[in-house]
Each structure stands twice: as structure tokens, then as C-alpha cells.
Amino acid sequence: MSTTRVRFAPSPTGEMHIGNARTALYNWMFARHEGGAFILRIEDTDRARHDEAAVQVVVDSLQWLGMDWDEGPFFQSERLALYNEKVEALLAEDKAYVDEDPERGACVRLRVPPGISHFDDIVLGSTRVDRAEINDFVIRKADGFPAYNFACVVDDVDMKISHVIRGVGHTKNTHTQLVVYEALGAPIPRFAHMPLILGTDGKPYSKRHGSVSVLDFSKEGYLRQGLANFIALLGWAPGNDEEILPMEEMIRRFDLSDIKKSDAQLNPEKLDWMNGKYIRSLSVPELIEELTPFLSEAGYAVDRYPQAWLEQVVALYQENLKRLAEFPDKAVYFLTEGVVYEEKAVKKVLQKEGTKALLEKIVAALENTSEFTHATLEALLGKIAETESIGFGKIAQPIRVAITGGTVSPGIYDTMLVLGREVVLERLKKAIAMTTEINGTS
């Protein structure tokens, strides 16, 4: 059994930032790669920030991305006895002392011995800091709660963490925490600090760049596999040119030493591209399942449509989607009874000289056949194109606008077939009537 033990230890802030998600993912992938344990620990030692719902966000985010944990979640707020025991021991050994503040009360500080602090980071390499820069720091706050740098180490020791994988903002903390390991006489784990994720302006990725939290990306219609693959590749590459990597593959190839030292900008276009790749890799039933919440959100109850028919519609859009959330709007003329005509499309296509007559011929031809298949439609429309001696585009576009309301849709045969003979005829007639009106008033 592997002795590799890692942990993800967020403070419950109410949202899981994309950068934190990547840190969690790297921890998790590393644990799975090594056959070790992934532990979830909630660092809720700040009373003012305590929030139950915020913990749920962490859990939901992790689960949504497909991460599971072997131990926890542990809550630091429930482990005060352990921290106090350690504080008292340090006090007894005179490695720590009480610092009285007339206003805030008494806290406990750890004595920082002089010297040069040094450790080898798996990502950053050798790092060193003069301890003269580290003041005796607080390990127990006046409110009785442990301070971050203390609770973190006590827990990492207690939980036998072998590798501490966290954001680059913690490198100085690591030097501070090394003092605690020393005072405790505890073995020191390996450290790996992750670079930052930046926005397109090169500043740390934040709300003004777009979605920041994992759950926000989910709401926008990114697939868990797509987002996970994308953020994993922000700062890590498996060493060859492959980019679409299913989770199992990423786990197999993951290596902490392949993580880049420099910060990475999040490129939204590439995320969309990658998400589209994953959408296309799904089976139609799987895609429907992913689409269901978005359909409901838009007011379309999925069970309102025959499953087989819905599969046809979804199949038509699978090649077109970048984000799941785009679907309801794009497929609106399949999902609702009526058609909403875009003014521009009507003006550009339907109001053309001869279009009305053309549509009437199409209606007549369709009414003459009871068969409504790809073959018959192709023969029928092809014949009209031929007798009218016009390109097929000249005939497909008016139909498209008439039955969808716009100039963009899946293939015209497929669109007609899935819409069905009745609906197609009804919409064509409606368009003809409308065209008459427009012509009449102009």
C-alpha cells in the first residue's frame, strides 16, 4: 500500500475558485496515480467566516468535477483539543510564549529560531528564506482558535500527509510552517506549489474575467470532463502533444514534476473548443441527460417530448454545441410549437421576389406525396430546383427561414424530417401568408 497521502484543505468561502479546483484536481490525480489517499479537510478556524452552506459548495464542486476523497471531510473547528494539546506542550517547553494584548487579549506565539530556512519544492525547486524575516508568529489566537500556520501543520502531521500540494501563495507560509514542524519534532513532507491562473489581461483570474467558481462553469454548460481536462492542462502537460485526455489517461500520466513554474492565462476560446470535443464524444442519451437541467431551466420539461424524437433533435445539434446552455435557444423551433421569425431573416430571404411562388410550389409538391423521407424530399426538392433552374441553396434557405424562423439550422432535410410533415406544411403556409402581407403593404 502506498504511503502517499495528500489533502485538499480549503477554507469555506462560499465558492470554489477555478484555481482552487485545479489544486484539488492535482492533489486528487496525484493520489490516484500513486495509489495513495486523498483527504478533504475544511479549514474553518476563522469564526467570522464560519458558514455551513459554504462547506456544501466545496463538497458539491469536488463531486461535480468527479473527485472523491478517501478520508474526511475533517473540520478544524472540531479539532481544538488537539491544537490546544500541542500549544500547551510547546508552552511547557518554552518554545512558545503568551503574548498579552490589552485590547485583544492573550495569544500564543511560537519562537522562531534564527537561521536560513530551506526546502526543495517539487515545482519551484530550491527555495530559501532568512528566518530574520519571519517574526514570532501567532499559533493560538485570543479567541482560542488556532492560527492557520499552526493548525495546518498540526493536521498535516496528524494526518500523515506526505505531499503538500497547494497554491504558490503559500511558499512563504511553508517557510513559516517549517518552524512548526521543527518545534513539534515532526517529519517534514514534500511540498509542491502551484502557479496562478490568470485572466486574459494577465491579472489573477477573478470575477471580472467571467465565471470563477466551478459551479458557475457548470451552469454555463461546461461538461465536467471538459473543464477538468482544460484546467489540468493549465500549467501541466504530459510531455507530448496530446490534449484531449480522459481522466484515466491524465491520472496515468500525471507527474508533479511536469508542472510549470510560470502562471497561465485561462483562454476561454480553448475551453469552449475542448468542451465541444467532449460534447461530441458523448452518446446521444448521455448528452440528453447532460442537457436536461438546461432544458428545465429554460422552461422545457424533458418528459414532455417523446424520447426517440428528442434523441433525433439532440443528435442534430451535437456537432454544433460548445456549451450545453446554448441548446435551448438554438433548438427553440423544435422545442416550441410556433415559430418566431427573425426580422432580418424574413427581409433577406422570404421577402425576395419569387419566393412566395416558390414556397407555394413546394407546399403543393409536399401535399402531393404522403411519403416523407429523406429520399422523397431530396427527389422532390431536387426536381423543383431543376425545373426552376436555381441552385439548391435558393430553395433550402426559404424553407429554412419558413420552418425555423432564422437562417441557421441543421441540414434542411433533417430539420424537415424531425419537425414532421404536418408541422413543416403548417409553417410553410404561415410563412407564405406572412410574405403576402409584407408584399401587400410595401
Next chain:
RNA sequence: GUCCCCAUCGUCUAGCCUGGCCUAGGACACCGCCCUUUCAAGGCGACGACGCGGGUUCAAAUCCCGCUGGGGACGCCA
């Protein structure tokens, strides 16, 4: 301000540790072409980078130094 870190196409990156195979490879985006009934998807192609200056060396994207630029950390927050 003090300390620390980083630096290859616009962006994500391969290559750097173990100099030569790099006239620097791939991907996204952009542009063009093909496919084509629209939009996509797909295929093909074009554009596009080793931040600058010194070294070391027969040879540097790769090693060293400086500069410039960018970023981070400096709480009884985590």
C-alpha cells in the same frame, strides 16, 4: 518599501535538467482553401515566439551574469 518567484507564437504549451537532431514542434484563436443547402463539425494550408544585453563554448532556446518586464508574499485571514 522589504523578501521571493517567473519569462518560447496573441493564448496554452513541447523542447531546457542531460548544449549540436530546433531553418523551434503541437493546440486554441485569426486568415485562406476544401467539403457544402445555412451554421457548425471535419480536412488542408498560411500567419505567428526563444524579452534585451553580456559572457562560457567549435556550437546556446538550452549553462552563467546583468537588465527589463510580469507576478506573488509580507495579519491574532486562510
